[in-house]
Amino acid sequence: MGRDGNIGLDAARRPVRVPPAFAHYLEKHEVFTMFETLMKQLLIERPADPLDWMIQFLQRPAVPKVFVYGPPGAGKRTVCDELATMCDAVVVDVDGAVKAAIAEGNQIGKAAEAHNIAGTPVPNELQIDALLHRLAQKDCQTKGYIVAGFPKTRMQAVALQVHGVMPTQFILLECSDEVVLQRTNGRRYDEAGGVHHSLFKPPPPNVTVTKAAKDETPAVLAELEEFHRTLQDVKASYKAVLKTVDADQPVEDVVSTIWTTICTKPYANAPTIPRLLLLGPPGAGKSTQAELLALKYDLVHVSLDELIKQAHSGLRSKAAAAIRDAKSNEVQPPDLVLLELVTDRLAGLDCQTQGWALEGFPSTQMQAEMLEARGFAASRVLFLDVPDDTVWDRLTTRRIDPITGQRYHVGGQLSQYYPPDTTEELERLKAHPDDAPYTVEARLAASKEHVVALKAYYKGAATEVNADQEAHTVFQFIDSRLVMPLLEEPAVL
Numbered sequence: 481m482g483r484d485g486n487i488g489l490d491a492a493r494r495p496v497r498v499p500p501a502f503a504h505y506l507e508k509h510e511v512f513t514m515f516e517t518l519m520k521q522l523l524i525e526r527p528a529d530p531l532d533w534m535i536q537f538l539q540r541p542a543v544p545k546v547f548v549y550g551p552p553g554a555g556k557r558t559v560c561d562e563l564a565t566m567c568d569a570v571v572v573d574v575d576g577a578v579k580a581a582i583a584e585g586n587q588i589g590k591a592a593e594a595h596n597i598a599g600t601p602v603p604n605e606l607q608i609d610a611l612l613h614r615l616a617q618k619d620c621q622t623k624g625y626i627v628a629g630f631p632k633t634r635m636q637a638v639a640l641q642v643h644g645v646m647p648t649q650f651i652l653l654e655c656s657d658e659v660v661l662q663r664t665n666g667r668r669y670d671e672a673g674g675v676h677h678s679l680f681k682p683p684p685p686n687v688t689v690t691k692a693a694k695d696e697t698p699a700v701l702a703e704l705e706e707f708h709r710t711l712q713d714v715k716a717s718y719k720a721v722l723k724t725v726d727a728d729q730p731v732e733d734v735v736s737t738i739w740t741t742i743c744t745k746p747y748a749n750a751p752t753i754p755r756l757l758l759l760g761p762p763g764a765g766k767s768t769q770a771e772l773l774a775l776k777y778d779l780v781h782v783s784l785d786e787l788i789k790q791a792h793s794g795l796r797s798k799a800a801a802a803i804r805d806a807k808s809n810e811v812q813p814p815d816l817v818l819l820e821l822v823t824d825r826l827a828g829l830d831c832q833t834q835g836w837a838l839e840g841f842p843s844t845q846m847q848a849e850m851l852e853a854r855g856f857a858a859s860r861v862l863f864l865d866v867p868d869d870t871v872w873d874r875l876t877t878r879r880i881d882p883i884t885g886q887r888y889h890v891g892g893q894l895s896q897y898y899p900p901d902t903t904e905e906l907e908r909l910k911a912h913p914d915d916a917p918y919t920v921e922a923r924l925a926a927s928k929e930h931v932v933a934l935k936a937y938y939k940g941a942a943t944e945v946n947a948d949q950e951a952h953t954v955f956q957f958i959d960s961r962l963v964m965p966l967l968e969e970p971a972v973l
Contacts, residue, residue: 500855524644543624550653552703553663554727560628562735569624574607577614608639634713650718653727664695754835760864761927763874766839772955773837780831784840845933861938864947875920879909
């Protein structure tokens with residue numbers, strides 16, 4: 481801090497440069513997401529010693545915490561057992577938790593046993609206490625848990641939330657009442673507690689099975705009525721983590737759908753900084769797409785051509801001075817100078833806080849390696865693919881109005897889309913020297929020389945785009961791809 485109290489962030493005095501490694505480290509290690517999860521759980525549990533609790537929380541393994549709920553006969557227990565095998569978690573239900581408490585002989589178990597002796601149902605408070613006691617045990621904390629068929633009411637859901645028990649996924653199995661009645665009517669139990677079905681899973685010939693009283697039609701109808709009456713309140717309690725799955729299909733498909741949900745990374749409010757790189761031949765529309773992306777997502781459009789123009793206009797930097805010297809000596813600026821010009825801009829505070837869309841650089845694999853070595857790794861690389869004849873038509877027919885700077889096309893296929901409005905405009909249009917036929921041919925050949933190497937270098941982060949279309953059609957495709965995850969290997973058909 482200076483004598484005047486200024487902390488040195490005045491851009492008029494000195495441009496603020498943010499090290500790119502800072503944002504990349506935060507994004508790579510999901511620091512913001514970790515901090516968000518930590519604060520959320522801290523407010524839920526409200527420990528007496530927050531610092532010690534946070535240290536222990538960060539040392540805990542990430543384990544599944546899943547609730548599976550649905551009508552009677554939806555296959556909750558079967559699904560839970562399958563999921564537990566796949567993720568090595570513990571299946572927990574209220575009846576099992578109450579029995580475990582009774583066997584343990586603790587205070588909860590004694591109170592529950594008293595109700596059993598008296599022939600009265602175990603009250604909600606004891607059921608919740610037994611479940612909380614079971615979920616707090618070491619195996620549930622280290623492996624994770626899958627709760628089957630609970631909670632059944634909003635009161636039970638709120639009671640669990642008050643004690644800090646909130647699932648990462650709440651799976652609701654849906655099936656019609658007719659399917660429920662068909663399943664429960666044929667369900668049978670053997671002496672060991674195994675579940676069979678007279679139609680779908682018949683018991684072995686030497687196994688004796690019986691039908692439980694809870695599977696009689698009047699009992700099932702009563703449970704279904706209670707389920708439908710409380711369903712909306714239960715769904716409202718877990719709407720942030722709710723996933724509905726059709727249970728009227730083979731159990732393998734149900735489990736597969738739920739497993740995909742469990743493995744899907746949840747949405748987080750952690751900030752992300754887009755770093756987009758647009759590559760392609762001259763005339764592919766890189767500048768146009770970068771402008772559209774910057775407009776929609778409030779990114780900084782960084783163009784090598786514009787940076788070179790600013791350098792010639794008197795930009796004060798070592799790279800800009802080197803660009804001017806190269807022009808005065810009529811030589812091509814070396815890669816290192818172009819790299820300095822680009823990285824100076826990308827390190828600006830606006831690029832590091834808003835994100836950037838870079839086009840015009842790199843054009844070779846060596847430039848790409850140099851850019852990444854400086855810490856400016858792109859989060860998405862977009863290759864705009866355009867046929868040679870389209871590039872030729874776009875560039876050789878392009879004209880610029882020297883007064884307005886607007887681009888038009890005279891002759892060729894694009895003249896019907898971007899013609900000059902008046903004869904006066906047509907007469908004053910000029911062709912850029914880079915759009916001369918011999919220059920276009922040389923630029924196109926140089927681009928094709930390096931495109932294969934660039935695509936191989938950016939294989940993991942690259943998306944190929946058919947840019948031989950109207951600009952807004954291309955943008956819609958790019959926009960749709962930005963929200964989709966990148967695959968390490970392309971799908972095999």
